[in-house]
Amino acid sequence: MQSKKKSRALAAWVKECRERLGLSQKDLAIKANATQQELSKVERLGLVPDDDRLKAICDALGQSVADARKIIDESASRDDIAQFYEVRYRDFAEDLERAANGPLLTFVLREDGEPFNDAAARRHVEILTKYEQLFIIVLFRYSEPSVWQSFRLLVSAVERLWKEDQSRATNPEELAKGIEDLKRRLQGYYCNPQCEEKRSIDSGRGPLPMAHPIVLQKDSHEASLYHYEIDFDVQQRHQQAGMDAGEAEWRSICIFPGDQRRAAALFSGWIGPYDLSEQGTLSLDETLWTKIEWHRPAKKV
Numbered sequence: 140m141q142s143k144k145k146s147r148a149l150a151a152w153v154k155e156c157r158e159r160l161g162l163s164q165k166d167l168a169i170k171a172n173a174t175q176q177e178l179s180k181v182e183r184l185g186l187v188p189d190d191d192r193l194k195a196i197c198d199a200l201g202q203s204v205a206d207a208r209k210i211i212d213e214s215a216s217r218d219d220i221a222q223f224y225e226v227r228y229r230d231f232a233e234d235l236e237r238a239a240n241g242p243l244l245t246f247v248l249r250e251d252g253e254p255f256n257d258a259a260a261r262r263h264v265e266i267l268t269k270y271e272q273l274f275i276i277v278l279f280r281y282s283e284p285s286v287w288q289s290f291r292l293l294v295s296a297v298e299r300l301w302k303e304d305q306s307r308a309t310n311p312e313e314l315a316k317g318i319e320d321l322k323r324r325l326q327g328y329y330c331n332p333q334c335e336e337k338r339s340i341d342s343g344r345g346p347l348p349m350a351h352p353i354v355l356q357k358d359s360h361e362a363s364l365y366h367y368e369i370d371f372d373v374q375q376r377h378q379q380a381g382m383d384a385g386e387a388e389w390r391s392i393c394i395f396p397g398d399q400r401r402a403a404a405l406f407s408g409w410i411g412p413y414d415l416s417e418q419g420t421l422s423l424d425e426t427l428w429t430k431i432e433w434h435r436p437a438k439k440v
Contacts, residue, residue, distance in 0.1 A: 146211045150185040151379045156200040157182075170199035187211055237358050238270035242415060245273065248405075249352040250280035252289035253327075258385030260296035267324055274421055278410065278428070279329040280336070287431055290327035294433045297321065323419060327431035334427050353397070355405055362406055364397035 157167050164182065168175040172195055173188075180186045181196070188196065197204045237243050253259075267273060279287040298318060354365040369391050377387035411424045423430070 144187040144211075145185040146187050147185045147381075148210050148213070148376055148379050149187060149207065150182050151381055152207070152210050153178075153196065153200070154182045154381075156202055160200065167196070167199055171195040234356060234363055235266070235270055235273065237356075238273040241359055242272045242274060242419070243270070244357045244413075244415070244421070245275050246355040246357075246410060247275065247277045247352055248280065248355065248409070249277070250286070251352075252286050253277055253293050254385075254388065255289050255292035255296055256385035256388070257296055257300065258383065258389045260293060260300050262389060263293070263297050263325060264300050267321060274324045274326070274415075276421065276423075277327040279327070282329045282332045282335055282429070287327065287329040290431050291433065291435065294321075294325060294327070297325065298433070322433055323421070326421065328423055328428040329431060331427060331429055353405070354394070355402060355410070357406060362399075362402035364399055364402040364405065365394055366397050367392050367394040369393070 157164070162170070164178050165175050168178045171178070171192070173192060177188065177192065178196075181188060187193070193207060194204050197207050235243065235245075247253075263275065267275065277290050279290070298321070301318060301321060302314065351366040351368045354367065356363040356365075369388060370393050371391070374387045374391035377390055378384060382390065411427045413421065413423045415421050
């Protein structure tokens with residue numbers, strides 16, 4: 140008998156121990172006096188077996204029940220946290236629905252590199268496809284190429300995934316039109332060197348590092364402020380459960396609402412003036428920001 144309790148960490152642990160012993164799922168089921176279907180539910184669904192069955196599985200694996208219970212208890216607390224993060228993310232996703240009523244500008248302010256794995260690129264494609272009036276603008280606090288070039292790697296992956304979609308690949312004109320629309324709505328900028336905040340390691344009086352990337356959203360009615368970070372414990376749990384590293388990183392993002400009273404001030408004082416034309420073309424103040432082209436410009440001969 141299996142309980143209704145689930146533990147993805149236990150599922151990964153049982154599978155890892157079984158494979159280390161060179162046992163098939165059927166072999167382990169026989170040694171534990173269980174059915175292969177029961178073992179499959181443990182490894183595939185993470186269903187926690189009852190006490191007797193858990194002991195039999197541990198004995199067959201040469202592992203202690205105490206170790207198994209420790210994994211179950213620890214994963215339960217992390218799974219609760221992961222569920223809390225997912226609820227927070229759904230709140231943020233609901234805010235994106237404002238894009239159905241008109242252009243919604245989403246500025247991501249950061250001083251570290253932008254994730255550019257396939258999982259991150261796929262989410263950008265999904266969001267921009269779902270919300271046709273959504274703009275995502277990544278702003279890098281400093282002008283260091285080693286950091287802002289991550290945006291170019293991200294959009295390269297976005298473009299590749301967009302082209303791989305068979306529904307678009309059948310029509311070259313629609314494909315090209317779609318990519319141009321992506322370039323219009325997914326933009327990156329870095330702060331011009333003469334405008335960026337001065338840092339001085341020697342004096343120790345430079346600006347404090349930005350602890351978490353900031354997300355600012357703006358439509359014709361209001362501004363919203365969020366910040367987000369990655370919970371590395373949750374990310375590790377996802378990976379232990381067999382999730383791809385890029386997907387685990389994305390699923391471990393924690394999004395929290397910020398002080399909404401500061402949202403409008405950040406737009407005027409940090410981002411500066413911007414223009415969204417009637418044709419849907421967005422541009423920022425060139426004295427403050429340099430636009431990052433999707434593709435590296437060709438060298439002049």
